[in-house]
Amino acid sequence: LTINGREVGVAKDSRLASEFDITDFITNGSNRVQIRVIKWSDSTFIEDQDQWWHGGITRSVKLFATEYVFIERLYATPGLEKNNKVGTLNIRAHINSINEEEIAGYRLKVKVIGVKGAEASATVTNQKAPNWTQKSATEKQAGDDFFLGTYWDGNMPKDKYQAYLATEPIIPGPLELNIKVPSASPWSAESPSLYDVEYQLIDPSGQVIEVTTQRIGFRSVEIKGCDLRVNGARVMIYGINRHDFNRRSGR
Structure with missing residues (x-):
């Protein structure tokens, strides 16, 4: 990846997403962004699988801007308990900043849209890391x-x-929040019930500076004996090594 002729970085993994911070590479006005794809690398045979080997870009490419303080990572882990009647949602969030901007005191508010009372919030505090x-x-x-x-x-x-x-050193630690959703509609392949989760990052003055959403499904997955069970029911997996691709849209 180059910006205005300056090399930003290189990524070799063709399956996982790659992200580059280009804050220091762009200028006001027009900027030239170039991505060069090389089909083979010294990691090619590490990724050897039963599939077609293609050069090119198989994921969407986007450019986005944030405030100086932003939501860096979100790990949402939904589940089910109490006979698949109550949905559980554990969220682990990392808040970060550009140019070492102070982030202690910023607050993350999370809510499951459309479910009354299904919300929680946590404030960033400094701690040993x-x-x-x-x-x-x-x-x-x-x-x-x-x-x-x-x-x-x-x-x-x-x-x-x-x-x-x-x-x-003392640095802000991750945030962990837990939400319960009574009478949740379980997710399954046959009935893929999904919920929208909204995240709001709020600065110490109370102003919302970032909003993002995720779609989740409440389900339980377990191995019981020799069975793979989803929501307590035995499921059958059809097919292995299915590496589908589309000649226009990629994977």
Whole structure:
């Protein structure tokens, strides 16, 4: 990727999305954006799968601008509990800034549109990072062995590692919110019921500076014996290695 003749960056993974911060590369007025695609790389055979190998761009390309403080990442994990009657939504959000803009005090408000009372909010606070004691809902479910493997490779005793973390700088940590939706309509392949979730980023003065939405479905997925079960019902997966593509729209 080049902007006005200056190289911005390179990405080799042809399956995952790539993102580049071009703030320092653009100027007022007209800018020339160029993307050069090379079919082969030193990573080509690492991605070897049973599929057609195509050069080109297979994902949508977009250019977007944000405020100095913005929503960087959102991880929404919907689920079902109580005999598939109550929808659960765990949200882990990361707020970031450009040019080290202070973000402590910014607030994220989340609501499931059309469901009364299904909303929550959390305020960004400063904390040690990475925070040893703060686990996501997924990490809590996976257990301590997974958590230690994620943040700690075992090269030093746990107490010494915690002491090392105490010397880390203070930075804003991730936000975690939980919402419950009574009488949720479960998602399934046969009845793909979806809900819109709205996220509002609010500055310390109360002004909404960013709004974005996601579509989610409430479902439970589990392995029981030899069965894959969705919402408690056994499902059958038809077909493997199905790498579909369209000659005009890509994947």
